[in-house]
Amino acid sequence: MDFGCSDVSLWKEALSSYSSTIKSLNKTNLVSLDDFYRNELPHLLHQRNPNPHITTPELTKLMQWKLTRGKWRPRLLSFVSSLDESVVNSASQKAFQSLPDISKAVSELTVLKGVGPATASAVLAAYAPELTPFMSDEAMEAALGNSKDYSLKQYLLFANKLQTKAKLQDLSSEGESFTPSDVEKALWSSVIGAKSLTSQLDEDTKIRSRSSKRKRKN
Structure with missing residues (x-):
């Protein structure tokens, strides 16, 4: 699905296929990590009013989700898991209050x-999805x-485009x-689904080719 697509039904279809797309990747713990990120974490953050914040264990689990859904970079996980609890609490509290x-x-x-900005966007998206989308490669x-480009400047451009698209979808x-x-989820699901379909078609073509060669030999 193209970003410029204005067919609301296609956007809804892509969004509704998100969970099945997550499952189709068959990545260890991704389904449970995604459930934590989308369903448990937002509730945990909001119940900490008047000082909402994220904890180091939660940030570590969020990083596991981000890396499992995207590209695995273990050093980032190591950095985050060793962060001091009070520093994480303070930084995230200031971030949420800045919105x-x-x-x-x-x-x-x-x-x-x-x-970095991408992980920061994931934290903010868990707290304020109506404002801040996650900076995934596919949606970018x-x-x-x-x-x-994972810079703050690029994220602001990205967030603005997705905010505008969301408003258009609401009106429609x-x-x-x-x-x-x-x-973001609709775009991610659409891109991953298309890649999966292409991969399957390529595999089917290879199988037919091998079958055809065997028949010629016989």
Whole structure:
């Protein structure tokens, strides 16, 4: 699905296929990690009012989710898991309190070792999905045509585009809520699903080719 697509039904279909796409990857613990990230973590963060924050164990689990769903970079996990609890609490509390200033919120989180704009975006998306989408490679490529720049400036461009797209989807779907985070998940699911289909078609072609060669030999 192209980012410029205006067919609401296609966006809804891509979003609704997110869970099955997660399962189809067959990655160890990804289903449970994704459930934690999308369902458990937001509740934990919001029940800590008036001072919402994330803990080091939660940030570590979030990093596991991010790396398992995307590219595995164990050093980042090592950095995050060794962060001091009070430092993580303080940085995340300042970040959440900075919203809706996304630039300031990301900057508050990136003082933590191992946390760049992409990981910061995942933390913020768990807390405020209606404002801050996760900076995934797939969604970045779809929205901006580039997934190699993980700078704050690039994230702000990305977040703005997904906020705008979410508003358009809301208008088209008669007031149904469609957040920037929903846009990211729909894009991710669409891209991963297309890659999986292409891979399967390539495999089917190879099998037919091998079968055809065997028949010719016989």
